[in-house]
Amino acid sequence: MRRAGSIIPLLPVSLSFAQQQAPKLDTGDTAWLLVSSALVMLMTLPGLALFYGGMAKRKDTLNTIAMSFVAYCIASVVWIIYGYTLAFGQDIGGVIGAPSKLFLQGVGIDSLQGTIPELLFAMFQLTFAAITVALASGSFVERLKFSSWVLFVLLWVSLVYLPIAHWVWGGGFLAKDGALDFAGGTVVHINAGIAGLVGALILGKRKEAVLLPSNLPLVVLGAGLLWFGWFGFNAGSALGANSLAAVAMLNTNIATAVAALGWMFAEWFHRGKPTVLGLASGVIAGLVAITPAAGFVNVVGAVVIGIIAGVVCYFMVAEVKQKLGYDDALDVFGIHGVAGIVGALLTGVFADPSINQAGKGLLYGNPAQLFVQIKSVIVTIVYSGVITAVIFFVAKALTGLKVNGEEEITGLDRSQHGENAYNIS
Numbered sequence: 001m002r003r004a005g006s007i008i009p010l011l012p013v014s015l016s017f018a019q020q021q022a023p024k025l026d027t028g029d030t031a032w033l034l035v036s037s038a039l040v041m042l043m044t045l046p047g048l049a050l051f052y053g054g055m056a057k058r059k060d061t062l063n064t065i066a067m068s069f070v071a072y073c074i075a076s077v078v079w080i081i082y083g084y085t086l087a088f089g090q091d092i093g094g095v096i097g098a099p100s101k102l103f104l105q106g107v108g109i110d111s112l113q114g115t116i117p118e119l120l121f122a123m124f125q126l127t128f129a130a131i132t133v134a135l136a137s138g139s140f141v142e143r144l145k146f147s148s149w150v151l152f153v154l155l156w157v158s159l160v161y162l163p164i165a166h167w168v169w170g171g172g173f174l175a176k177d178g179a180l181d182f183a184g185g186t187v188v189h190i191n192a193g194i195a196g197l198v199g200a201l202i203l204g205k206r207k208e209a210v211l212l213p214s215n216l217p218l219v220v221l222g223a224g225l226l227w228f229g230w231f232g233f234n235a236g237s238a239l240g241a242n243s244l245a246a247v248a249m250l251n252t253n254i255a256t257a258v259a260a261l262g263w264m265f266a267e268w269f270h271r272g273k274p275t276v277l278g279l280a281s282g283v284i285a286g287l288v289a290i291t292p293a294a295g296f297v298n299v300v301g302a303v304v305i306g307i308i309a310g311v312v313c314y315f316m317v318a319e320v321k322q323k324l325g326y327d328d329a330l331d332v333f334g335i336h337g338v339a340g341i342v343g344a345l346l347t348g349v350f351a352d353p354s355i356n357q358a359g360k361g362l363l364y365g366n367p368a369q370l371f372v373q374i375k376s377v378i379v380t381i382v383y384s385g386v387i388t389a390v391i392f393f394v395a396k397a398l399t400g401l402k403v404n405g406e407e408e409i410t411g412l413d414r415s416q417h418g419e420n421a422y423n424i425s
Contacts, residue, residue: 039232051222059411061421094173138330139196185292193337255306259286262310289343301350348373
């Protein structure tokens with residue numbers, strides 16, 4: 001048995017080691033995450049609001065913008081009350097986080113998440129929850145009651161987004177399986193895309209089931225703001241001002257550029273003219289596809305992912321959607337859902353361990369990663385689809401879903417808000 005006095009010489013060494021291992025706030029990382037949080041908020045307001053608002057018909061522009069606006073507000077409140085703790089609290093059975101941080105209880109001014117304040121981490125993740133549900137609104141515009149949308153946002157964030165975020169990012173069962181999703185391919189885009197498709201099928205077609213943008217310059221402005229904000233979305237997900245953030249930013253930019261060109265040339269050859277709406281849509285397809293891969297692949301992988309996403313999403317919107325006949329008003333599934341699936345699966349192919357040791361894909365000797373990605377995609381599709389359907393039927397019972405035919409023809413700006421986006425005499 002060792003004498004107590006013999007421990008004393010070891011104390012300075014032990015204390016030094018503990019100090020080295022203790023989390024320490026990094027002001028550079030904190031500054032970058034402050035900026036990134038603001039950038040992701042910018043993606044929803046005004047980026048997505050303008051992007052969707054410009055694509056909607058003139059008589060539905062304000063209502064479409066309002067859907068993004070109120071989604072951000074509701075998600076913000078939900079996140080503070082119980083969203084953060086259920087998504088990122090201590091894991092319970094791989095399914096959900098513990099409710100120990102309701103109203104951010106225990107998250108103090110000095111609490112750290114890695115090298116940044118935990119309050120800032122909570123804020124950063126709040127902006128992801130908000131934009132995810134707002135993305136789904138594009139499938140429902142021009143026919144969904146605003147009261148139904150408000151109820152849908154509350155239920156969907158609570159019952160769909162929070163569990164899936166925990167499964168992938170909060171230490172849940174998909175995280176334990178090794179699923180790779182750097183910034184939201186499954187959690188955000190597949191999730192929103194499937195919700196959009198299910199909701200569109202339940203709502204049925206609009207009386208004027210065509211894409212008739214009221215303001216294309218507004219669409220381009222929104223797309224540009226989304227691209228700009230996406231640097232915070234993807235590079236911010238490195239959770240630090242570091243080389244991984246730089247890789248994610250570069251990958252985001254190049255994948256988006258080649259996806260936009262891929263969509264443009266596919267449309268040019270297929271239909272004879274490259275549209276501005278097509279360019280903007282290609283931008284979004286590229287941003288979505290690179291999101292799960294941004295911090296795992298090298299630049300060659302990013303280029304390949306971008307090209308495939310741009311071309312595949314174009315033909316999904318231009319051909320497959322028409323043949324299937326569903327009315328996804330602003331092509332949320334055709335772009336976010338499909339590009340999210342493309343990006344999630346190709347992350348399992350192109351993940352380069354020299355970029356990020358946490359990811360090793362098929363091309364680098366780990367075919368098992370692709371199967372893990374396939375599982376995460378299937379789980380997200382099934383869960384999001386089933387629970388979204390349940391939420392819509394609950395909303396139908398409580399508030400109804402669609403506006404009546406006269407209100408749809410008049411436009412939802414007037415029928416739901418008593419306003420006009422363009423007061424032209």
